[in-house]
Amino acid sequence: xxxxxxxxxxxxxxxxxxxxxxxxxxxxxxxxxxxxxxxxxxxxxxxxxxxxxxxxxxxxxxxxxxxxxxxxxxxxxxxxxxxxxxxxxxxxxxxxxxxxxxxxxxxxxxxxxxxxxxxxxxxxxxxxxxxxxxxxxxxxxxxxxxxxxxxxxxxxxxxxxxxxxxxxxxxxxxxxxxxxxxxxxxxxxxxxxxxx
Amino acid sequence: xxxxxxxxxxxxxxxxxxxxxxxxxxxxxxxxxxxxxxxxxxxxxxxxxxxxxxxxxxxxxxxxxxxxxxxxxxxxxxxxxxxxxxxxxxxxxxxxxxxxxxxxxxxxxxxxxxxxxxxxxxxxxxxxxxxxxxxxxxxxxxxxxxxxxxxxxxxxxxxxxxxxxxxxxxxxxxxxxxxxxx
Numbered sequence: 001x002x003x004x005x006x007x008x009x010x011x012x013x014x015x016x017x018x019x020x021x022x023x024x025x026x027x028x029x030x031x032x033x034x035x036x037x038x039x040x041x042x043x044x045x046x047x048x049x050x051x052x053x054x055x056x057x058x059x060x061x062x063x064x065x066x067x068x069x070x071x072x073x074x075x076x077x078x079x080x081x082x083x084x085x086x087x088x089x090x091x092x093x094x095x096x097x098x099x100x101x102x103x104x105x106x107x108x109x110x111x112x113x114x115x116x117x118x119x120x121x122x123x124x125x126x127x128x129x130x131x132x133x134x135x136x137x138x139x140x141x142x143x144x145x146x147x148x149x150x151x152x153x154x155x156x157x158x159x160x161x162x163x164x165x166x167x168x169x170x171x172x173x174x175x176x177x178x179x180x181x182x183x184x185x186x187x188x189x190x191x192x193x194x195x196x
Numbered sequence: 197x198x199x200x201x202x203x204x205x206x207x208x209x210x211x212x213x214x215x216x217x218x219x220x221x222x223x224x225x226x227x228x229x230x231x232x233x234x235x236x237x238x239x240x241x242x243x244x245x246x247x248x249x250x251x252x253x254x255x256x257x258x259x260x261x262x263x264x265x266x267x268x269x270x271x272x273x274x275x276x277x278x279x280x281x282x283x284x285x286x287x288x289x290x291x292x293x294x295x296x297x298x299x300x301x302x303x304x305x306x307x308x309x310x311x312x313x314x315x316x317x318x319x320x321x322x323x324x325x326x327x328x329x330x331x332x333x334x335x336x337x338x339x340x341x342x343x344x345x346x347x348x349x350x351x352x353x354x355x356x357x358x359x360x361x362x363x364x365x366x367x368x369x370x371x372x373x374x375x376x377x378x
Contacts, residue, residue, distance in 0.1 A: 001357070001361040003329075006329055006357060006360070006361070007329045009310060009364060010310065010314070010325065010326065010329040010330055010360070011329070011330065012308070012310045013232040013310045013311055013314055013326075013330070014228070014229065014232045014330050015228050015232070016224040016225045016227070016228040017224060017227050017228035017231050018224055018227075019223070019224065019227055019241070023237065023241055024223070026241060027219075027223070027241050027244050027245045027248075028219065030245035030249070031215060031219065031245050031248045031249055031252065032212055032215065032216075
């Protein structure tokens, strides 16, 4: 069968298809259930009281993050040789923010590491370590391999939209955290899952 | 721009209206687009939902004008490619769980020879065949999308073409002969 014949035949499959009523209802539910939650955070114009509350919350969150970072770096210092010999640690707050930027700008930690001359293992180490905190039995090398695949995936799959890349990585990390038994996203390095 | 007094629920309602209209206009097309490529109604439904949720993000960000039928198909295709890549990456524990629910099954409305012939292919064969012949990807682009070497993609594509042609002629000998002799 010639290529043009094959193309013409396969093209017949590419046509609109109706969903059953149940299927359509399920899809609609998924789409619209997601909207109000996001809308409630995206739509509001801040009032004066809201702004005060925002800054108070931000300050409190920053304190928590700093405390978490100190504990986390200490822990990573003691264990890092076992994970990646020679790697140095950086505060997880920095990692979270830089990783979010990296995902948005380059879509992959490899590109980020090359562009900024940052040692990639630092990031992977911290993420793996934070996941290991969630599940002490987890295999660090397996986690590192999975992280590598997650972070590299969006770039290789040809996603050119920066926000979409960040979205893919974010969802994958949340799923990964779920698999290793993290009770909530806070078990990951701060800023990593939230992406900001 | 949303006015300060705008009620959150009003805004959510407006967004839902926009999304509802968009889904009513393009839902079947995007579903058909995905079903032709993956052959699994369950997976196609998941990806339709993800695609329209992403469209919702765009609308909310004030970039609703970017959400065209072509944009929806591009997002849907990317989601599907991600899914194929995840399926191929068997070492991911969480993806293995997803794989279980997204095993390709012949679509109930596979009532013509093309659908049945496509349903007879493996997921990988279907992926390369549809990327190449429905989405006009070059072999290099197919290889890159599915994380294969050029040679592996070329070889997989050759096998997929052979399998499809055999299955298609089995399914509909008249059409197969007609096309082959054309």
